[in-house]
Amino acid sequence: MNMQSQAPLLSVQNLVKNFELRASKGLRKSKRIVQAVSDVSFNVSTGKTLGIVGESGSGKTTVGRSILQLITPTSGRIFFDGQDLTELSFEELRVVRRQMQIVFQDPFASLDPKMTVGTSISEPLVVQGISGDHQDRVAELLDLVGLAPDHARRFPHEFSGGQRQRVGIARALALDPKLIVLDEPVSALDVSIQAGVVNLFGDLQKRLGMSFVFIAHDLSVVRHIADDVAVMYLGKIVEIGNKNAVYNDPSHPYTKALLSAVPLPDPKVERLRHRIMLEGDVPSPVNPPTGCRFRTRCWKATELCAQTEPELVARATGQQSACHFPE
Amino acid sequence: MAESVLSIRDLRVTFQTQMGELCAVRGVDVDIAAGEILGVVGESGSGKSVSFLAAMGLLPATATVTGSVMLDGVELIGAKKKLVRSIRGRLMSMVFQDPLSALNPVHRVGDQIVEMIQSHQKIDETKAFARAVELLEIVGIPQPDERAKQYPHEFSGGMRQRVVIAMAIANNPKVLIADEPTTALDVTVQAQILEVIQRVQQSFGTAVVLITHDLGVIARVADSVNVMYAGRNVESGSVQDLFDHPSHPYTRGLLSSLPQEGIERLVPIAGFPPNMLAPPPGCGFAPRCPHVIQSCNASLPSLVPFEGLMTSCIRADELRIGGLRS
Numbered sequence: 001m002n003m004q005s006q007a008p009l010l011s012v013q014n015l016v017k018n019f020e021l022r023a024s025k026g027l028r029k030s031k032r033i034v035q036a037v038s039d040v041s042f043n044v045s046t047g048k049t050l051g052i053v054g055e056s057g058s059g060k061t062t063v064g065r066s067i068l069q070l071i072t073p074t075s076g077r078i079f080f081d082g083q084d085l086t087e088l089s090f091e092e093l094r095v096v097r098r099q100m101q102i103v104f105q106d107p108f109a110s111l112d113p114k115m116t117v118g119t120s121i122s123e124p125l126v127v128q129g130i131s132g133d134h135q136d137r138v139a140e141l142l143d144l145v146g147l148a149p150d151h152a153r154r155f156p157h158e159f160s161g162g163q164r165q166r167v168g169i170a171r172a173l174a175l176d177p178k179l180i181v182l183d184e185p186v187s188a189l190d191v192s193i194q195a196g197v198v199n200l201f202g203d204l205q206k207r208l209g210m211s212f213v214f215i216a217h218d219l220s221v222v223r224h225i226a227d228d229v230a231v232m233y234l235g236k237i238v239e240i241g242n243k244n245a246v247y248n249d250p251s252h253p254y255t256k257a258l259l260s261a262v263p264l265p266d267p268k269v270e271r272l273r274h275r276i277m278l279e280g281d282v283p284s285p286v287n288p289p290t291g292c293r294f295r296t297r298c299w300k301a302t303e304l305c306a307q308t309e310p311e312l313v314a315r316a317t318g319q320q321s322a323c324h325f326p327e
Numbered sequence: 328m329a330e331s332v333l334s335i336r337d338l339r340v341t342f343q344t345q346m347g348e349l350c351a352v353r354g355v356d357v358d359i360a361a362g363e364i365l366g367v368v369g370e371s372g373s374g375k376s377v378s379f380l381a382a383m384g385l386l387p388a389t390a391t392v393t394g395s396v397m398l399d400g401v402e403l404i405g406a407k408k409k410l411v412r413s414i415r416g417r418l419m420s421m422v423f424q425d426p427l428s429a430l431n432p433v434h435r436v437g438d439q440i441v442e443m444i445q446s447h448q449k450i451d452e453t454k455a456f457a458r459a460v461e462l463l464e465i466v467g468i469p470q471p472d473e474r475a476k477q478y479p480h481e482f483s484g485g486m487r488q489r490v491v492i493a494m495a496i497a498n499n500p501k502v503l504i505a506d507e508p509t510t511a512l513d514v515t516v517q518a519q520i521l522e523v524i525q526r527v528q529q530s531f532g533t534a535v536v537l538i539t540h541d542l543g544v545i546a547r548v549a550d551s552v553n554v555m556y557a558g559r560n561v562e563s564g565s566v567q568d569l570f571d572h573p574s575h576p577y578t579r580g581l582l583s584s585l586p587q588e589g590i591e592r593l594v595p596i597a598g599f600p601p602n603m604l605a606p607p608p609g610c611g612f613a614p615r616c617p618h619v620i621q622s623c624n625a626s627l628p629s630l631v632p633f634e635g636l637m638t639s640c641i642r643a644d645e646l647r648i649g650g651l652r653s
Contacts, residue, residue: 055513160599190370190540195584195595202592217514224586224593247588261518263543265585267566270547277522278515281483 007082008043009211010067010179015040015076017062021286034285036062038235040076044179044228047205049212051226051243053219053258057282058232060215064181067213068100069093081178098128101172105184107164111156117142117167118152124174141170144207145200162193169200173208181213186221194221201225219262223247231255234285234293237312241319251321254294292324300325331358331397332534333382333419333502338394338404340374340381340558347604351377353558353611353627354394359551361501362532364525366549366566368539368581372600374558375538379504383421384411399501417447420495424507426487429494430479436490437463437475443497462493465530466523485516489523496527503527504536509544521548542581546570554578557601557611559627564636574638576646577612610639618646 017037037059044050052060065071067078069085078085080096088096101124104110111120121141122134139149145166156164165185172180182201186194198221205212216222222229223243230240231252239252250256257276264270278297283289291309295301304324312320335357342349352374359365369375380386382396384403396403398419403411423429431439440459444450450458456475463471466489479487488508495503505524509517525548528535537549545552546566553563554577562575573579580596598615601607607614609624616623623641630637633644640646 055515162599191542191584192370192580192596193599195586195593198586199593199595219514220586223588224590257515261514263517263521263541263547265542265546265570265582265587267546267570270543275518277518281485281516282513 006045009046009081010044010213011077011079012043012063012067013041013077013079015063015066015078016074017059017066017071018074032286035235035288036285037066037073040232040235040237042228042230042237042240044211044213046178046211047209048227049201049205049214049225051214051216051222051229052232053216053222053229054232055217055258055282057234057285059235059285060232061183063232064102064183064213064215067179067181068097068102070102094128098175099178100181101175101177101179102181102183103165103168103172103185105188107161107168107188108156110168111164113156115155116152117154117156117159120156120167121152121171121174124171128175137174138170141173144173144204145170146196160193161189162197165189165197166200169197169204173204176208177210179211179213181215183215184217185214187216187218198225219247219259220264231258234282234288236293236322238294238323239319239321240312241315241317245315245318249317249319249327251315251317251319251326252294252323253298253300253325253327255321256327257297292322330360332361332399333357333359333536334395334397335378335382336395336397338378338381338396339392340377340386341391343389343391344604349603350606351390351558351603352381353606355555355558355560356630357382357536357553357560359502359534359536361534362528363551364528364535364537364549366537366539366545366552367555368542368545368552369555370540370600372603373555375555376506378555379421379506379536379538383415383419383504384408385415385421413447416443416495416500417498418500419502419504420498420500421504421506422488422491422495422508424510426484426491426511427479429491430487432479435476435478436482440475440490440494440497443494447498458497459493462497463490465496465527466490466493467519467526468493483516484512485519488512488520492520492523492527496531496533499531500533502534502536504538506538507540508537510539510541517544524548542585554581557606558603559611559639560630560637561612561640562636562638563630568635572634572636574633574636574643574647575612575640576616576618580615610641618642 015037019034019036021032054060066073118138121138125134138152142149142151147166186197214225226243229243229246230237233254239255250259257278260276289296291307292305295305310322310324312322314320338352338355340352355378367375381392437459441455444455460471460475468474468489509520527533549566551565552569553560556577562578583594596615610628613619613623628639628641630639
């Protein structure tokens, strides 16, 4: 990514997250380790959106949660506004978290059904010890996300899916964060509703200037909303860079295959298009392939790919990709 | 036009609920010929799944189903349970979104396919098992003879969906109904499963009903499309015509909601779908339609031919806009 004179708002460096699985075989207990994220680095500048795409098991959600320290990384550093979050105490983290928020996929699960929407939205203000009557702020936030002030007195079940997600966004905005992690924020919504929420993110960024980390499996939505894109596969970033470079000139074979697998809503294009059909499924992150993790499904793989893990290298088209035989 | 293998007329489904009568499907017609892939697209609650569950006779007793479902000349609505049971899984079968819940976790997949075969054909165990292995091979499962002896948990999501498709085609059905078969799968696996479905349709001449919310999937594999909204078909026609010049404001709204290359700002559809406990008296889309006029609310519009499509918008002619994003 281009180095600017200004330090990035968020800088993730060599992030690793392993989860231990305890599987018992007979009487013996064996420990297995899931390498959910291994050695991931990226920067996000102020007012910009980084999209993270990948299939299930790619580690994209783990990356999102590690940024906010909702899960503790195994190793690596996460610099937010110049501070290394991995070194902060719980108390210090609570202060920094004011600046960082997260919106989850399922808006129903993330709202308390017994709390009015107004109480839910003002809760972060209360938690952070901001005193006073929050009614005006709640009304302002509801307006910001395209809901009416009198919606504050209603309960989550009275809202549609799209409206509930807007409530979740209003709550995330309550403390004026500099960064919001959006973890599949529109995947549960019908397309006609999804479009409105996607527009809302763009509008909010324009008005308030915050940064987004937008995690999604839908490549078209990410292309629409992101400035930069990171493509993840089995816990690694295989390609990262400006979205136009990544989408127009994919350099990693996985990116190429992924883009060609996305069905486009145009029958003429669909029927003429050359598709790369990947064999099989994503291997288990418990025992990832040696060398390049994509090699077991890659049509270009050679002996070299099994022996040496490729590193992210800058390409002529501007992005970085980790492949011995880039496109 | 080729003769329909499945022909549905004026299908209506209502559910008795505590809050009153819910009209899930309100007069739907479907025609599908052998070897055709019909895409049925619509959002949650549009009635797309319920219509075909009704055709399969799979709805609970709280549902009232009226209309006509003719499969290969046999009427299924009001037919004896025994007849419906003998047809389901033999002449017409269904694949669902979640393959894990469609498989029994404590039986080997091969045995589950054998059970499917033997419930409709008199065939001995060994032959049925050989057929099961053959089916697994057809749907692209490597080492099918070994895989047949494994349990569902030993398969990945994509492989499980292949097993379910193998079961569904075990008795050479004339119609295969696939209800969101790739929604739970990753995009690279989705591409594989769509290919399997196309292969089945091409090699056996199976008529396939593909229910999905993804217009991209429709564009890739379907021959014709029904667009459903609020329990009705609002537009139908060939895939080319529908994407080339969508005429119903809902179809146009769906397409303009999709992020596409070079589009700066998406155009969502205002509002949300109607409450089917009290559906609007006229066009179901009227409350959200940007082009609504008084007469839209007068009565339920029916499908009429318009520029190669069948559309249920009374203003289609006035609103002719041609290409979607001209």
